[in-house]
Amino acid sequence: MFAPSSMQTPFSLAPGAAVPLPPAGRRRSVFANYRAQSASGPEELSGSPPQSLARAQATPGSAKAPQASAPQAVARAFLYRFLAKAFEDPTPTGWAWLCSTDTHAALRSVLDDFDSALGPRLRDSAERVLACLRPEGFEPFQDDYSAAFGHAARGRCPLNEIEYGDLKADPLFQPHRLADLAAFYRAFGLELAPDAAERHDHLCLELEFMSVLAAKEAYALQAALGHDLWELCRDSQKKFLREHLGRWTPAFTRQLVRTVDDGALGRLAVFIREFVEAECHAFGLTPGSEELLLRPVDEATESLCASCGIPNLPPGAVHSPA
Known part of the structure; x- marks a missing residue:
């Protein structure tokens, strides 16, 4: 068990190299008490230590994976971010x-x-993404983003985990999934920003959480904090992939590729699918099925959304940002 308030996590590629941090300013999909101090220095978690890490206690030997090196953990943290x-x-x-x-x-x-x-395949996908990430591509990306995710309660490709699952059984587990996500975040002392409009199951929050865990893994290795802390970070990542991010990402990306053209968003869909599937395999997990279906749309809710201002909210939002 460690105190996140004092556990720094590095975010550098190599000695002297700097990772470019996302721009400052309001970000809705963010943990309020996890901040980057500098582009080349460490990141740290501020705030009170968690009440308990029982939710994420490691089982000795259960986090078996070949990626137990600090540089790879830093690389994974940056990719998730x-x-x-x-x-x-x-x-x-x-x-x-x-x-x-x-x-x-x-x-x-x-x-x-x-x-x-793994590297060559991911590099090929990344190069296809980078070829579309150009200043002049912002408006086409916005158009694809709106077409895919919409501005109603749910677009064609929902960005929320609990929208995907078994049509009969999964609704019974939706509250459990949200509670489980909140427990994961609390176990590491992470709190959603006050202006975070998304639910706990939003894709961006799940990706950021994995970035935090990978960065903590890197620090545990670099600072020689001991096997138990490293094991805790690894096991938590494995559990989170199995129970959440790795479960629904294949279905989400399949839906997204079918919806948008071969632009930046479509290529990002391929890249995130290949990366998350590679992560699952590295942890000895089977990725979720691409065949997961979307839960039925509540027509009454959708009709209400059309007249209550929700179309003006960001995709995946549950309330208007402050």
């Missing part, structure tokens, strides 16, 4: 970060830290 930023409600500032030469260089650099079997 990059994807979280890419799937946020698009803004000119965020798009400028995605298109910057520093971000492109960092993405190429971190992919070099993956093993030889």
